[in-house]
Amino acid sequence: MSIINRIQSSWNRTNVKCVHCGKVYIQYIEEQIPGCRDKEYDICPYCNKENGSSMELDFFNSKVE
Numbered sequence: 001m002s003i004i005n006r007i008q009s010s011w012n013r014t015n016v017k018c019v020h021c022g023k024v025y026i027q028y029i030e031e032q033i034p035g036c037r038d039k040e041y042d043i044c045p046y047c048n049k050e051n052g053s054s055m056e057l058d059f060f061n062s063k064v065e
């Protein structure tokens with residue numbers, strides 16, 4: 001199973017509007033595993049600018065097709 005299929009079946013999906021370019025992208029989030037937390041950045045797939053970061057969530061962003 002591909003990473004995309006795994007994400008689409010188990011992650012929470014939301015739509016996010018980029019504060020930099022104003023475009024809407026699809027964001028999948030999943031809680032990080034406690035004990036192996038790392039800083040994850042929420043990067044816009046259109047302009048590659050950061051819309052925030054989290055020590056608790058993993059982000060996977062994709063453009064709206």
Ligand SMILES: [Zn+2]
Pocket residue numbers: 018019020021022023044045046047048049
């Ligand atoms: Zn953007």
